[in-house]
Amino acid sequence: MDEADRILNMDFEEEVDKILKVIPRERNTYLYSATMTKKVAKLQRASLRDPVKVEVSSKYQTVDKLQQSYLFIPLKHKDVFLVYILNELAGNSFMVFCSTCANTQRVALMLRNLGMTAIPLHGQLSQAKRLGALNKFKSKNRSILIATDVASRGLDIPHVDVVINLDIPTHSKDYIHRVGRTARAGRSGKAITFVSQYDVELYQRIEHLIGKKLPLYKTEEQEVMLLMERVTEAQRFAKLEMNETMGRGKKRQNKGDDADDTEESLGVQKKFRKKKKY
Numbered sequence: 184m185d186e187a188d189r190i191l192n193m194d195f196e197e198e199v200d201k202i203l204k205v206i207p208r209e210r211n212t213y214l215y216s217a218t219m220t221k222k223v224a225k226l227q228r229a230s231l232r233d234p235v236k237v238e239v240s241s242k243y244q245t246v247d248k249l250q251q252s253y254l255f256i257p258l259k260h261k262d263v264f265l266v267y268i269l270n271e272l273a274g275n276s277f278m279v280f281c282s283t284c285a286n287t288q289r290v291a292l293m294l295r296n297l298g299m300t301a302i303p304l305h306g307q308l309s310q311a312k313r314l315g316a317l318n319k320f321k322s323k324n325r326s327i328l329i330a331t332d333v334a335s336r337g338l339d340i341p342h343v344d345v346v347i348n349l350d351i352p353t354h355s356k357d358y359i360h361r362v363g364r365t366a367r368a369g370r371s372g373k374a375i376t377f378v379s380q381y382d383v384e385l386y387q388r389i390e391h392l393i394g395k396k397l398p399l400y401k402t403e404e405q406e407v408m409l410l411m412e413r414v415t416e417a418q419r420f421a422k423l424e425m426n427e428t429m430g431r432g433k434k435r436q437n438k439g440d441d442a443d444d445t446e447e448s449l450g451v452q453k454k455f456r457k458k459k460k461y
């Protein structure tokens with residue numbers, strides 16, 4: 184079981200039970216994770232006999248070539264700081280993590296309104312669309328992947344240079360997995376975590392978990408604020424597009440079709456751009 188601590192969570196109860204029923208009782212079971220659980224109740228679900236534990240480290244560690252930092256900003260300024268950093272580090276490949284499917288979609292739309300090649304990946308997209316998004320990012324057709332924690336584990340995309348935690352992970356172990364999407368196999372990478380006035384406790388838990396105090400990511404606030412007007416405009420269009428897409432999604436769901444994604448809602452975007460002229 185890869186990412187075993189996650190798979191042994193009760194939200195996968197049905198699937199794991201189904202699999203355990205059909206595989207041989209006599210077997211070797213290997214459990215892997217960067218954040219293996221110590222909870223006996225969870226491990227019991229894997230029906231282990233004479234278990235042996237092998238660990239690289241007894242504490243949760245991130246790799247040395249990963250440059251980690253944080254940004255302490257008011258919640259309302261998250262988007263404008265994101266745009267500033269994406270501009271500042273342009274030319275790199277980014278994974279930006281959000282806490283909800285809706286925010287993932289919104290941020291992707293906003294960035295696209297600013298001319299950036301962003302693509303969303305979240306659990307409300309069909310498997311085909313998730314794979315499509317992933318392939319576009321993998322083939323460097325898109326340089327910014329905006330994702331929920333559906334992309335925080337297991338993805339091996341060597342060219343990811345920067346991981347941005349736009350929304351701080353609520354489970355601090357997810358931090359380890361998210362930032363592990365960069366600086367893989369000896370490469371270097373950056374991880375920047377946005378901390379708002381509401382996230383201080385969660386952030387302290389992360390620092391405690393990794394056993395490190397991280398430096399502040401330095402920004403020129405005056406320069407950041409110069410972007411405010413453009414970002415506000417892009418946010419406004421993103422909101423309109425979201426409303427429009429949700430309306431269409433509902434109509435489609437009634438017809439039994441898939442929910443829409445950002446790529447398709449570009450048509451809506453064009454429509455708004457046309458309207459803007461009048």
Ligand SMILES: Nc1ncnc2c1ncn2[C@@H]1O[C@H](COP(=O)(O)OP(=O)(O)OP(=O)(O)O)[C@@H](O)[C@H]1O
Binds near residue numbers: 337339341360367368
């Ligand atoms: N011994 C090795 N030498 C060089 N490269 C390696 C070696 N082992 C693995 N790699 C490469 O490192 C990358 C990461 O490997 P892999 O995806 O197996 O890691 P992982 O521990 O499962 O990561 P995670 O669970 O965080 O997704 C892959 O591209 C793989 O080809």
